[in-house]
Amino acid sequence: MRNIRMLKKAAICTSLFMFSLFANAASDGVVSVASQHDVEQTAERMLNILEQKGMTVFNQVKHSEGAAKVGIxxxxxxxxxxxxxxxxxxxMKCQQLVALDLPQKALIWQDEQGKVWISYNDPQYLAKRHQVAGCDPVFAKIAGALAGISKAAAN
Structure with missing residues (x-):
């Protein structure tokens, strides 16, 4: 009888563990905002907003241009x-591994239907991914800033 209870508990724990793995895999951690502009205009708007807010722009990668150079x-x-x-x-002071996902990135892209999107990593996803503790106010600030910047660039 005791072995059956232990097996049931093990089965429940395994099921919960597998469910949590599936739930994490299903949640991609990406926020996407629809833009009213084409990719070039959206990118230009975002660059201007970032500059106005005193952000450092480290690089702008035009993936489609790079792909064209190799015939894709x-x-x-x-x-x-x-x-x-x-x-x-x-x-990074809270959890140095979060530096894998910093600096921030915004992908501005056009889907198959011609709709333009601004996509970025959800800061709460990064907190969870890197198991960051004690930095909730910073993540909230980042989430608000990214939402505001994306909305302003998209409209």
Whole structure:
């Protein structure tokens, strides 16, 4: 009888563990905001907003142009890499591995239907991914800033 109870508990624990793995895999941790502009205009708007907010833009990668150079047709796709050490450094102090996902990135891309999107990593996903503890206010600040910047660039 005791062995049956232990097996049931083990089965329940295994099921819960597998469910949590599936739930994490299903949640991609990406926030996407629809833009009213084409990719080039959206990227330009985002760059201007980042500059106005005092952010550092580290690079702008035009993936579709790179793909064209090797004979691959890719829908218009640009990646903007940006950040602010005043915000990112405290996160790295909480959990240094979060630096794998910093600086921030925004992907501006056109889908198969011609719709343009701004996509970025959900800060709460990064907190969970890197098991960051004690930096909730910083993540909340980043989430608000990314939402505001994306909305302003998209409208």
């Amino acid at each position: 047709e890719l829908a218009d796709t640009q990646l903007i890499i940006f950040g602010n050490p005043k915000v990112g450094s405290p996160l």
